[in-house]
Amino acid sequence: xxxxxxxxxxxxxxxxxxxxxxxxxxxxxxxxxxxxxxxxxxxxxxxxxxxxxxxxxxxxxxxxxxxxxxxxxxxxxxxxxxxxxxxxxxxxxxxxxxxxxxxxxxxxxxxxxxxxxxxxxxxxxxxxxxxxxxxxxxxxxxxxxxxxxxxxxxxxxxxxxxxxxxxxxxxxxxxxxxxxxxxxxxxxxxxxxxxxxxxxxxxxxxxxxxxxxxxxxxxxxxxxxxxxxxxxxxxxxxxxxxxxxxxxxxxxxxxxxxxxxxxxxxxxxxxxxxxxxxxxxxxxxxxxxxxxxxxxxxxxxxxxxxxxxx
Numbered sequence: 001x002x003x004x005x006x007x008x009x010x011x012x013x014x015x016x017x018x019x020x021x022x023x024x025x026x027x028x029x030x031x032x033x034x035x036x037x038x039x040x041x042x043x044x045x046x047x048x049x050x051x052x053x054x055x056x057x058x059x060x061x062x063x064x065x066x067x068x069x070x071x072x073x074x075x076x077x078x079x080x081x082x083x084x085x086x087x088x089x090x091x092x093x094x095x096x097x098x099x100x101x102x103x104x105x106x107x108x109x110x111x112x113x114x115x116x117x118x119x120x121x122x123x124x125x126x127x128x129x130x131x132x133x134x135x136x137x138x139x140x141x142x143x144x145x146x147x148x149x150x151x152x153x154x155x156x157x158x159x160x161x162x163x164x165x166x167x168x169x170x171x172x173x174x175x176x177x178x179x180x181x182x183x184x185x186x187x188x189x190x191x192x193x194x195x196x197x198x199x200x201x202x203x204x205x206x207x208x209x210x211x212x213x214x215x216x217x218x219x220x221x222x223x224x225x226x227x228x229x230x231x232x233x234x235x236x237x238x239x240x241x242x243x244x245x246x247x248x249x250x251x252x253x254x255x256x257x258x259x260x261x262x263x264x265x266x267x268x269x270x271x272x273x274x275x276x277x278x279x280x281x282x283x284x285x286x287x288x289x290x291x292x293x294x295x296x297x298x299x300x301x302x303x304x305x306x307x308x309x310x
Contacts, residue, residue, distance in 0.1 A: 002052050002082045004298050007044070009057030009072060011065040015089060015270050016056035018287030023294055028053075030075075032068060040064065042071040044079055053081040054124075054294055059092035059111070060249065060272050066092075066111075070118040077119035085122045085297070086115060087290055089271035090219075090247045094129035112136035124293055126271060126286060127218045127246040130170070142303055144293055146218075146246040149269060149284050151181065151308050154244070159212040161239065165189060165204075167217050167229050175216045181308065187213075189229040202228045209237035219247035220268070223257035230262040240264050246286075250276045 007028040008016030020027040028048075033041040053076045057069045069086065076084045093107035108129070115123060116139055123137060126144040134141050154162070164186040166175040172188060179186040187206025202225070213233050220226055220243070230241045241262055248268040255276045258266055268274070269286040289306060296303050 002050055004054065004294065005046075005048055005051045006054045006056065006294070007072065007076075009055065009065060009068050011061060011068070011273070012056045012058045012089060014273060015058075015285070015287055015290075018270070018285055019056060019087070019290045019294070022288050022291030030072070040067055040071060042068060042075050044075055047079070048076055049080040050082050052083045052085065052298055054085045054087050056087040056089070056290075058088060058090035058272050060090055066114075070114065073115070073118040073120050083121040084119055085124065085294075086120045087294070088123060088125045089269075089286060089290065090249075091125045091128055091133070094133055097130045097133055108133045109136045112138075115139075122297070124290065124297070126269075126289070129218055131173070142293055142297065144289055144303070145307055146244075146269060146286070147178065147181075147308050148289050148306055149286055150216075150244045150267065151178075153267060153284060154178075154182070154214065157212075159214075161211045163187065163206075163208060163211040163213055165206075165208070165213050165215045165229070165233065165241075167202075167215055167225050171217055174218065178214075178216055189215075189225075189232070202232050204229075204232055204236055208233050210239050213238045213241040215241065215243040215245075217243070217245045219249050220245045220266070221249045221254070222252040223250065223254040223261070226263070226266070227257040227261035234262040242267065244268075247271050248274050248276075248281070248283075250274065 005028045006020045007030055029045045031043050031045050055072050059066050073084050093111045096107040122140045124142045127146045164175045164178045166172050166188045175186045190203045226243050233241045242264045244267045246269050258278050265280050265282055267282045269284050271286055
């Protein structure tokens, strides 16, 4: 069987080191260069010939991370790697997954095309913004679930009257799975927007009085929706409200929104490096989940055991 070599793009060095450590391999060596005009170049400084290469890179913080990822894929392919597997803890540009307005791009599909064209053999990601994105790929995609990290944490909280909440109608299926596992109810927060990243109002559909409410979502950006939802939920008589969200994008005025919200805590993963410092934020590592997935993929085993089922 070919050897596994794990490399990291500059946008995911910390989580890549953890994944490599959990897997039991040192992180592979490569060199990212930059010309004076900002153009990037990439070179592996160790052989990858005949190896199963795993490139860890979340597509966040601008276009450089994406270009670097494409260059790493192409370099590995041209260096005769047996397979070039792309591990994307956070798959960015996924919020534009359909043409819901005239004359807009479907960026989630475009990213899938670019990854395939670059030479990726397989993609491994977690909690995509929408399930249908899996169908955008013509190569294998292993879609992991953040519940494997969050469910054990929620169990340890020992909440008596737990109930789950979706911050919008689009997350209903996600929150329903948590409610089914914990054998409890769920509510939906119906939000209206004036434009992207600006929520006008939030209405809670369902009863939350005297409940310990946990908001579940795939990503938090400016935190405006979560902050407003938590405030409305507390106004409705909830006992407490916290959020478990996989990808902490945390841009704009997210720090202020979280600080001033009614959240007891915001529990996220390390799929994205966190620049915001806030006592309410608790980070759980997703590295172990990805390390187990890489091992199972390499050994041609099913990844179904990595999912928490009721």
